[in-house]
Amino acid sequence: MKIQLRVWRQPAPSSPGRFVEYAADHVSPDMSFLEMLDVVNERLIAKGEVPIAFDSDCREGICGACGFLINGRAHGPDALTTVCQLHMRRFKDGDVLTLEPWRAKAFPVLKDLVVDRSAFDRIIQTGGYTSVNVGGAPDANAILIGKPTAESAFDSAQCIGCGACVAACKNASAALFTSAKISHLAVLPQGEIERKDRVVRMVEAMDRAGFGGCSNEGECEAVCPKGISLTNIATMNLEYWRALK
Numbered sequence: 272m273k274i275q276l277r278v279w280r281q282p283a284p285s286s287p288g289r290f291v292e293y294a295a296d297h298v299s300p301d302m303s304f305l306e307m308l309d310v311v312n313e314r315l316i317a318k319g320e321v322p323i324a325f326d327s328d329c330r331e332g333i334c335g336a337c338g339f340l341i342n343g344r345a346h347g348p349d350a351l352t353t354v355c356q357l358h359m360r361r362f363k364d365g366d367v368l369t370l371e372p373w374r375a376k377a378f379p380v381l382k383d384l385v386v387d388r389s390a391f392d393r394i395i396q397t398g399g400y401t402s403v404n405v406g407g408a409p410d411a412n413a414i415l416i417g418k419p420t421a422e423s424a425f426d427s428a429q430c431i432g433c434g435a436c437v438a439a440c441k442n443a444s445a446a447l448f449t450s451a452k453i454s455h456l457a458v459l460p461q462g463e464i465e466r467k468d469r470v471v472r473m474v475e476a477m478d479r480a481g482f483g484g485c486s487n488e489g490e491c492e493a494v495c496p497k498g499i500s501l502t503n504i505a506t507m508n509l510e511y512w513r514a515l516k
């Protein structure tokens with residue numbers, strides 16, 4: 272296959288960026304999307320040019336490091352799929368693909384397709400943990416958790432912090448991410464002690480980081496590669512209201 276790429280190139284956070292076109296020839300349908308970019312980069316390096324910067328780590332949909340817009344859609348065209356899980360067989364010979372980084376004030380572009388997602392870390396640092404001593408692994412079984420509760424906590428805990436929800440939202444809101452982290456701990460007994468402080472601190476940290484407010488558009492849920500539900504945002508709002516009462 273031959274794919275035409277239009278890639279956002281920006282050498283540094285304060286430098287202006289622009290789209291640059293590259294022809295990706297001899298692309299195998301069995302390649303992953305990032306392998307295709309690896310091949311493009313090897314050719315750029317061989318020509319003495321600067322390779323395209325993009326983030327990745329696990330390359331199996333777990334770490335949340337990868338992620339950019341492909342033809343305007345966060346993580347590309349497939350539902351419940353991160354960029355690193357995409358394969359070139361999803362595209363056709365001759366396709367033109369526009370690649371650009373997440374666009375959000377709270378996620379400044381570092382280089383090309385790489386953004387600084389440390390705003391998420393700052394939200395987690397204010398409350399996305401339990402500071403009570405919950406013992407070792409065998410102690411986990413000493414507190415019985417009902418199956419519906421365990422599944423609810425696990426559904427929320429699947430958020431990988433990729434930032435696609437922010438990129439897809441017209442307000443650049445981090446409500447889906449933050450609410451998933453709050454909901455995960457709110458339903459478990461281990462999270463109970465810090466429950467009220469946690470939601471207040473995390474919501475305030477989200478606002479301080481420069482993310483926009485949620486206006487229930489649902490774009491975040493539509494692009495989330497882990498299927499995090501909007502009901503997490505309703506839970507966060509309820510938890511916040513209860514904490515302030």
Ligand code: SF4
Nearest residue numbers: 430431433434436495
């Ligand atoms: S809620 Fe979904 S889209 Fe947002 S950071 Fe978590 S996994 Fe990514």
Ligand code: FES
Nearest residue numbers: 328330335337355
């Ligand atoms: S590289 Fe880890 S989720 Fe894509």
